[in-house]
Amino acid sequence: MDLMEKNLELVEIQKLEGHTDRVWSVAWNPVSSHADGVSPILASCSGDNTVRIWEQSSLSRSWTCKTVLEETHTRTVRSCAWSPSGELLATASFDGTTGIWKNYGSDFECIATLEGHENEVKSVSWNASGSYLATCSRDKSVWIWEVLEGNEYECAAVLSEHTQDVKMVQWHPTMDVLFSCSYDDTIKVWWSQDCDGEFECVQTLGESNNGHSSTVWAISFNATGDKMVTCSDDRTLKIWGTDIARMQSGEEYVPWSHLCTLSGYHDRTIYSAHWSRDDIIASGAGDDAIRLFVDSHDSVDGLSYNLLLKKNKAHDNDVNCVQWSRGEGDRLLASASDDGMVKIWQVATKP
Amino acid sequence: MSMLYTVMILKKVLESELWFTVLHRKIKPLAVEARLRNREKKKMTLGLINANPVVQAKKERLVRTQPDQYRDDGVDPLDIYEYVRDIRDPEHPYTLEQLSVLSEESVTVDDQLDRILIKFTPTVQHCSMATIIGLCLRAKLKECLPLHYKVDILVSPGSHADEDSVNKQLNDKERVAAAMENPNLRQLVDECIYSDEI
Numbered sequence: 001m002d003l004m005e006k007n008l009e010l011v012e013i014q015k016l017e018g019h020t021d022r023v024w025s026v027a028w029n030p031v032s033s034h035a036d037g038v039s040p041i042l043a044s045c046s047g048d049n050t051v052r053i054w055e056q057s058s059l060s061r062s063w064t065c066k067t068v069l070e071e072t073h074t075r076t077v078r079s080c081a082w083s084p085s086g087e088l089l090a091t092a093s094f095d096g097t098t099g100i101w102k103n104y105g106s107d108f109e110c111i112a113t114l115e116g117h118e119n120e121v122k123s124v125s126w127n128a129s130g131s132y133l134a135t136c137s138r139d140k141s142v143w144i145w146e147v148l149e150g151n152e153y154e155c156a157a158v159l160s161e162h163t164q165d166v167k168m169v170q171w172h173p174t175m176d177v178l179f180s181c182s183y184d185d186t187i188k189v190w191w192s193q194d195c196d197g198e199f200e201c202v203q204t205l206g207e208s209n210n211g212h213s214s215t216v217w218a219i220s221f222n223a224t225g226d227k228m229v230t231c232s233d234d235r236t237l238k239i240w241g242t243d244i245a246r247m248q249s250g251e252e253y254v255p256w257s258h259l260c261t262l263s264g265y266h267d268r269t270i271y272s273a274h275w276s277r278d279d280i281i282a283s284g285a286g287d288d289a290i291r292l293f294v295d296s297h298d299s300v301d302g303l304s305y306n307l308l309l310k311k312n313k314a315h316d317n318d319v320n321c322v323q324w325s326r327g328e329g330d331r332l333l334a335s336a337s338d339d340g341m342v343k344i345w346q347v348a349t350k351p
Numbered sequence: 352m353s354m355l356y357t358v359m360i361l362k363k364v365l366e367s368e369l370w371f372t373v374l375h376r377k378i379k380p381l382a383v384e385a386r387l388r389n390r391e392k393k394k395m396t397l398g399l400i401n402a403n404p405v406v407q408a409k410k411e412r413l414v415r416t417q418p419d420q421y422r423d424d425g426v427d428p429l430d431i432y433e434y435v436r437d438i439r440d441p442e443h444p445y446t447l448e449q450l451s452v453l454s455e456e457s458v459t460v461d462d463q464l465d466r467i468l469i470k471f472t473p474t475v476q477h478c479s480m481a482t483i484i485g486l487c488l489r490a491k492l493k494e495c496l497p498l499h500y501k502v503d504i505l506v507s508p509g510s511h512a513d514e515d516s517v518n519k520q521l522n523d524k525e526r527v528a529a530a531m532e533n534p535n536l537r538q539l540v541d542e543c544i545y546s547d548e549i
Contacts, residue, residue, distance in 0.1 A: 022528075047528065075532050078525075094529050120529045138529065165526070183523065215523065233523075268501065288499065317498050318524070338524075339498060 003280070003294045003308055007350040010290060010311045010333070016054055016342040018065050021047030023336035025079040025321045031086035040325060041066075042334055043089055044342045045077035051091050051101075053108065054342070063344060072099050072110045079123045079168075084130045094120040098135050100153070111151045116143060116158075125178075127171040132156070134178050136166035142180045142190065144199055156197045159190055161204075170219045175248065179228070181216035187230055187240075191253050202253045205230075205240065210258035212238065220275045227259070229281050231270035237262040237283060237293070239303060260303040265291060265310075268318075276324035280308065280347070282333055284319030288312070290335060292347070315339045405474075407449050425462040426500070432458050434495045435469070439546035441483045441539060450474055452484060465500050467492070472507040481511055483539065485521035486530060491544045 029041035042054045042063075051069040056062070075094035082089055089108070091099040098121055100112040118139035125134045133145040133153065144157040164184035171178055178190040178199065189203040205211045214233035221228045226244035231237050239260040247254040268286030275281050281293040292308040315337035325332035331347040432455055436448040447453040452471050459468045469488055473481045485504050492502050504521045506514050520526055530536055 076528065094532055122525070138526075167525075183519075183526075215519075286501065 002297070004296070004306055008292075008309055008347055009350050010292070010309060010314075010345045011348050013332070013344040013346050014063050016042075016044070016052075016063055016065070016344070017340070018052055018068075019044065019046040019048050019050070019340050019342070021076075022317075022338040022340060023047075023320065023342055024076070026323050026334045026336045026342055027080050027082055027089075028323055028325045028334065029082050029086045030084060030326050040327070040332070041086075042342070042344075043080045043082065044334075044336055045080045045091060046340075047076045049073050049075060049077060049093075051077055051080055051089070052342075067106075067108055069099075069101060069108050069110070072113075073097070075120075078121065081124050081126055083126050084128060090124040090126065090133060092121040092124040092135060096121060096137075098124055098133075100151070102151075112153055114143075114145060114153055116155060117141070122166060123168040123170075125169045125171050127176050127178075128174055129176075132171070132176065134169040134171060134180075136169045136180055138165040140164060140166060140182075142166055142169055142178070142188075144178065144190075144197075146197065157199045159199060159201065161188060161201045162186070167216065168218050170221070173221050173223070173225045174244075175225070179219050181219050181230060183215045185212050185214055185216060185232075185234075187211065187216055187219065189253075189256065193251075193253075203255050205256060205258070210238070210261070212236065215269075217270065218272050218274075220273050220281075222275045222279065223277045227275075228256070229273045229275055231273040231283060233269045235263065235266045235268065235270060237265075237270060237273055237281065237305075239305070241303075260305060262293060262305050265293075265307055271318065272321045272323075274322050274324050276331070277326075277328060278331070280324070280331075281305070282322040282324060284314075284322040284335055284337075286318045288315050288317060288319060288337075290314040290319055290322060290333070290345070311345075314345075315341060315343065405451065406443075406445050407451060426460055426465075426467070426496075428458040428460045428467075429455065431460065431467060431469075431492070431496075435488055435491055437546075438484075438487050438491055439543045441480045441487070441543055447471070447484065467496075467500060467502045469502065469504050470507045471504070472510045476510070476512045478511065481506060481513075481517045482520055483536075483543075485517070486527065486536070487540050487543045489521070489527055490531065490540050 023044050023046045026044045032038040032041045039058050040056045043051055045051045052065050053067045054063050055066045073093040073095050077091050077093045079092045087103055089101045096117050098114040099110050101108045102111045117137035120138045121135050123136050131147055136142045140162045142159040145153045146156045148154055162182045162184050164182055166180050166182045169180045181187045187205040188201050190199045191202045192199045212232040212234050216230050216232045218231050219228055227241045229237055229239050240256045241259045242256045243254050266285050270283050270285045272284040283291045290311040293305045294308045296304045296306045298304055317338035319335055319337050321336040323334050333345040335343050437446045440450055457470050488504050505518050511517055
């Protein structure tokens, strides 16, 4: 199945209006998709200090805002992440706290507030099993929280090796390895050797490793977890890889290395990149466009990627976040923008 | 003695990473007084000094004979300049134009891509107000420009000791957004951009 051969386009399914300020981030609930027989659910968070939960009606197929999570965060909510079970939503805010919300059917309740960061919390991520939560902040630190019984969260580690504002944290999809990216232009990898909760920085991917030359905004892994894509203010996407089989079997950390750089495709900061389950990389940038990239399978000289399509004016302003839905084969993409909108897109063959 | 101490604290704070969050209004007036006093002293001892900003006379405004000077599909850099020239300096009771921080050449527009570049010149190499001036420019333009315009703000090359650091902060929209949520900073910025309306 060579995607490049098909004449594909990104079709706007619906525009979700409601937020009264820029939308920073969107997150698909992992256990809801048409395939599961459950209506897909999407969370979006905004500069209006709220989080909105959107649901698609199985009858009308249109999306509506189910709930607004408000009156908890006192400043911008910068990012949100669903727990692997889909029951909890973590929200990271500029007010320095991380909220944990539980879905009680028709409503959400904030069941815990994690404090500790000295200033704005930028990102939050759950590990694959839901036993750990990671947060990061402008205070240059990455915090790892242990999820305990009875809505209790305990700080397991405060990792302070970044020299600047940490923009995003992302757990590896299958292993308890944490990745963070920062205003200091690097990506750091955190690993606990004895799986005892003692995390340390085992690798830094910086300019000397073919890394980025400016702020790294986001990290995303492919489904198998042997590759990741990072995007940056330096207007490039970089693909990194590791020998995941060796890492999973052995006791040793196996380093990541640079595989490929996609440059010349973006002329403004790239704020978000997301790797779909069927190997399409989506990017959202400061030129209001969404781009899709695929592996060219031209493996003469290693890995290389081609631009599958570019959606100009996807939004009226910067695209802050792009996220593929979790369902198999539906190729739905959600995007969030400074124009205050969330949009749902579908990759479809041109008529 | 306490004046000097306050100035030192303010300077340390502004130069540190925490400047976005720790700017206190009540420290400012004392610091400005102290700084002006120090400059008077320097003037006497060194003779020629440029530490005290050079203030230009208010430039005469060109009266446009043709009101529709700009094309429908573009933005005239001089129109952008009109929005920003009267922004008041955060420290001194003069406009950015009067202090030569901005001039007509400061603004360049890329009409094809709808991008605006503003280069401003801080009055001194170690100007701790450079980032605040940048924020004022952003705040003012955000109100005046259509949504899709991209604005890049830089200090004039060679005009500031921490040029790269200042430029990076001013063009990181997440940092700018967080800073503008700080009430003290927001108040200071508002005073600078709305000063002519008071």
